[in-house]
Amino acid sequence: MPAPFFFSFEGPEGAGKTSVLTAVLPEIEKIVAGPVLLTREPGGTPIAEAIRNILKSDESTGMDARTEALLFAAARRQHLQETILPALARKQTVVSDRYLDSSIAYQGYGRGLGYETVWDINQFATEGFMPDMTIYLDLPVEVGLARIQANRQDKIDRLDKEDIDFHKRVREGYLSLADRFSDRIKTINADQALDQVIADVIDSIKQYVEVHS
Secondary structure (H helix, E strand, C coil): CCCCCEEEEECCCCCCHHHHHHHHHHHHHHHHCCCEEEEECCCCCHHHHHHHHHHHCHHHCCCCHHHHHHHHHHHHHHHHHHHHHHHHHCCCEEEEECCHHHHHHHHHHHCCCCHHHHHHHHHHHHCCCCCCEEEEEECCHHHHHHHHHHHCHHHCCCCCCCCHHHHHHHHHHHHHHHHHCCCCEEEEECCCCHHHHHHHHHHHHHHHHHHHC
């Protein structure tokens, strides 16, 4: 059995992470030949889920950008300590719907706090612990927001409601990260048929595991 891996999935709003994760999880179990834990951020533990409720609530519209960044980092710390690291210690591969890159993209770029500020906060939170591989589902902002309006009207949260310029800055952040960490982040074109996106993701993970097992 290969060593357990830590995979994260990233993408802007409407990128289809949930649909892709649902489809690829059974395939990941086959590829790594072992158990896989699916988790999410913010969340994954009772404490982190409580923080998630604050971050997602419409009542938090007046939240300061630094407060937001610190809350995401706090949730991430608890998630790492209580869920991710124990699972890896049990030889269980972990797949997380978002991780540190989300904070860089959304708070560093989207909120304008800057890469270094958000990176430093999260280095303290994670002690430098990063995924083995990150799948970034990329698509134009206009396409993603149109998908949300068409398919997720009942699940639109506080961040979904930000203006288009915010979402464009988020995507710019993700693309910058994909360039900076090209050895870790694999960019997948999410502006294509879902079946093809799923196939591309599975191929990328399979190639990674074959090389690193």
